[in-house]
Amino acid sequence: MSVLRLSRAEARRIAVRAQLLDARRPTDLLDVVRHLTFLQIDPTAAIAPAADLVAWSRLGSAYQPADLKLALEQDRTLFEHNALVRPMSDVGLVLADAAGWPSYGKPRLWLRDNDRFRRDILDRLADSGPLTSRDIPDTSVVPWASTGWTRNRNVTQMLEFLMMRGEIAIAGRVRRERLWDLAERVYPADAHGPSAAKARQIRDERRLRALGIARAKSAVMPIEPIDVGEVGIPATVEDVPGEWRVDPDALEQDFEGRTALLSPFDRLSYDRVRAQELFDFEYVLEMYKPAAKRRWGYFALPVLHEDRLVGKVDATADRKRSVLEVHAIHEDVKFTRAIAKAVQAELEALASWLGLETVASS
Numbered sequence: 001m002s003v004l005r006l007s008r009a010e011a012r013r014i015a016v017r018a019q020l021l022d023a024r025r026p027t028d029l030l031d032v033v034r035h036l037t038f039l040q041i042d043p044t045a046a047i048a049p050a051a052d053l054v055a056w057s058r059l060g061s062a063y064q065p066a067d068l069k070l071a072l073e074q075d076r077t078l079f080e081h082n083a084l085v086r087p088m089s090d091v092g093l094v095l096a097d098a099a100g101w102p103s104y105g106k107p108r109l110w111l112r113d114n115d116r117f118r119r120d121i122l123d124r125l126a127d128s129g130p131l132t133s134r135d136i137p138d139t140s141v142v143p144w145a146s147t148g149w150t151r152n153r154n155v156t157q158m159l160e161f162l163m164m165r166g167e168i169a170i171a172g173r174v175r176r177e178r179l180w181d182l183a184e185r186v187y188p189a190d191a192h193g194p195s196a197a198k199a200r201q202i203r204d205e206r207r208l209r210a211l212g213i214a215r216a217k218s219a220v221m222p223i224e225p226i227d228v229g230e231v232g233i234p235a236t237v238e239d240v241p242g243e244w245r246v247d248p249d250a251l252e253q254d255f256e257g258r259t260a261l262l263s264p265f266d267r268l269s270y271d272r273v274r275a276q277e278l279f280d281f282e283y284v285l286e287m288y289k290p291a292a293k294r295r296w297g298y299f300a301l302p303v304l305h306e307d308r309l310v311g312k313v314d315a316t317a318d319r320k321r322s323v324l325e326v327h328a329i330h331e332d333v334k335f336t337r338a339i340a341k342a343v344q345a346e347l348e349a350l351a352s353w354l355g356l357e358t359v360a361s362s
Contacts, residue, residue, distance in 0.1 A: 004235035004246060011213050011237045011278050012307040013255040014246065018212025019268045020058045021304055023256035029067050030077050030087065032058050037206050038084040038224065039068075040265045043176055044287060046299035047317045047324075048354060051085055053263035053301075061353050073172040079186065080170040080178075081163065083223055092193025093202055098166035100196075106145075111161055113142040114154075121158060122167065122182070130171040130181035133159055204229045211267065212250045214274070216243070226271045240277045257306025259342035261313060261350055269302045269309060281309035281332065296330050303329075305339050313347070317354050324351035324359045 006014075016022055019036070026032050032055060033039055039051040047053065048065075055063045071078040072085065079088050086094060102108050111118065117140045124136060133155050140154040159180055162168040169186035172179045193199050208214055208228040213235070218227040232245040262268060264285045268275075275281040283302060286294040297314025304310070314327040324347060329335075335343070347359045 003243065004233055004251075005238070006213075006235050006244075006246070007238045008240065008278060009307060011235075011240075011244070013257075014212040014250045015268060015274075015278060016212075016257065016304070016307050017253060017255060018210055018247065018250055019266075021258070021260050021262075021268060023258045025060060026058055027062065029055060029059065029063060029071060033078055033085060034087045034089070036210050036267065037090070037203075038086045040223070041080065041083045041085060042265055044299060045317075046287075047301070047315060047350070050263045050265040054266055056350075056353055057260050057262055057266065061349065063353075069173075076186070076188075088188065088191075091187050091191040093199045093206075094193075095166040095191070096193040096199030097196035098164060101164045102161070107161070110142060110144060111158075114140050114158065117141065117154070117158060118162065121155075121162065125168060125180060125182050129185070130179040132174065132177045132179060134177075136180075201229070201231065204231045208232045208245060208247045209249070211247075213237075213244050213246050213278075214271075216245050218271070218273070221271075226274070237278065255307065258304075259306075259339070259346055260304040261343075261346045262302040262304055264299060264301070266302065268304065275309065279309040283309075283312070297327060300330070303343060305342060308333070310335070310339060311343075313343070315347070317356060319354075319356070322355075322357040324354065324356045326359060326361050 020026050020032060026035070036054075039054050042050040044050070048056070051068060052065045055068065068078070068085070072080060077088050078085050079091060081094055102111065120139045121136055125131060136155050136159070138154045140158070144154050144157040159168065163170065166183055168180050169183045170178050171181040171186050194202065207225065208231050211228070214226065214228045216227060216229055228245050230245070233248050235244045235246040237244060269279075269281060269283055272283060275283060281302070286296060286300065287298050296312045298316075300312040300314045302309055302312055309332070311332045312330045314330070316325050316327065318325050326347060329343065351357075351359050
């Protein structure tokens, strides 16, 4: 197969269009999640939770967080699994290899040694579900050993295991607490997927469609990969070493850009290496750093302008004062008057969507 040659501008535009961030805004939440394949859940709400920010940046003011809750808990068109919101139609793809989970050493032994604990949880959910983790007693025989925050959190750990195995599911949330229930009460009865190998291929194809352009292999990432295997067509990008894979359906499309404020978890910039290679964009989420060591801010929002990532906005939603407080706007490139005006308009749109009265600089 011949190798496609792309300029960096062409590669960027493929990536922006694939993430539904060009001027042709989508209008339906379910369509957005189906195309992106997921929304990542992170509760940090310096401005708004990650899933809501990603949805807003695509749908604009037509989207409200209540729409997501409705789709997850009543309509059941979406489901939550392993910190991601996915289309319910993808349950079979996600759970295709669930029965063999976990496939590695100590976790598998821990699950085996605590089989009675596992059955206790399933029986309790069958009788009384849905339940939060605090409603479920710890009847483990062998405690979960960890040097991290999960140490001795046996109930939470077993619930996560059973979710990954497709035996239970998240039925909803009470504030931030997950409600757990038997999988058959949450997932549709016909939620059967292809073989594990076929499911991986389809997931790679869907991931490439959502990214537009990606590496065949990359560093292992938590929760969701950023590489796509051998799907798509091979390509090179001007002045960027190595080979890429490109979604053939993303080629030869017109491009009209816009300005958008992105979540730090947004897939356009989440792969920091790809963002550097294609967009010359350096970014680190600094919420875990001491304040004195932050360059851009606690929860800085990447700024997209047309086909470039041009800066970061350090802002906080002060709900008591009803103000979107902008602490700093970091310009990776010198903002033109048009860029500055567009960024200000996005800040005002964000404040309005959040129900805040004004935007103020600190």
